Amino acid sequence: MKVLIISNGEIRDYEFYKSLLEEVDMVICADGGANHAYRMKIKPFLIIGDFDSVDKEILEFYQKQGVMVEKFPTMKDETDTQLALKRAIELGANEITFIGVIGDRFDHSYANLSLLLYSLKRGVKSRIINEKNEIYLIDDQIELEGEKGDLLSLLPYSGEVEGIYTKGLFYPLSGETMVMENPYGISNVFIEEKASVKIKKGLLLVIKPKD
Known part of the structure; x- marks a missing residue:
């Protein structure tokens, strides 16, 4: 429901x-x-x-x-x-x-x-x-629809997020780690109509913002 x-x-x-x-x-x-x-x-x-x-x-x-x-x-x-x-x-x-x-x-x-x-x-x-925002919290994976050029930000909600993999985004991640003091996941960009994010460990905020 x-x-x-x-x-x-x-x-x-x-x-x-x-x-x-x-x-x-x-x-x-x-x-x-x-x-x-x-x-x-x-x-x-x-x-x-x-x-x-x-x-x-x-x-x-x-x-x-x-x-x-x-x-x-x-x-x-x-x-x-x-x-x-x-x-x-x-x-x-x-x-x-x-x-x-x-x-x-x-x-x-x-x-x-x-x-x-x-x-x-x-x-x-x-x-x-x-x-202006669509906000999710994941501990495994998510797939989101969008248009090419849409933004997608990835921010750690736990102190450290390990094993981050993405598809359909301009700045690809392949097993990287994010820590809260270095929020480099801001403003990635859709290059396809679907984007997926997968993590191995931690809690990750997945935010689809609009300027």
Whole structure:
């Protein structure tokens, strides 16, 4: 089951995300993510969180429509998006897309990378998308589609990533190692319509950015 999780981070162009709705089976809103869903005219399956950021009128609107609501106390260990992720997996998600998890707060944006790690450790494919980035975390391999000239950046998420192999990229890698203090994997370039990345050991962020 494919799940879209909408959080309360920055979403500027609602039209950009419409195609995602055609790909998913369920939408879950993390607290104020329901505000975005309302503006996108989406009826979520579930709204979950401590409800410190969702518009009360929007929450009541969705409750009247029969949308499931799960409220948690403000004093909790998990973020609202973490709660949404856990519930998505419990409901049977095997692919998850996160939107609204990147914004002006770098601490929140960086922390939300842990969502990808949590998913990865449980065998669930996941990605973070906004208007300028498509972000994945791998511990084995991935294949991505693109157009010639598209960018692809490879950045270590663990201290060291060993045995990196790529295909379809201008700067090929054949068994190289990357370390966090030397991010030479920025802005590689698609030379084919598909690019693949494979690693032997570690955790690697695979980011498809748009300028």
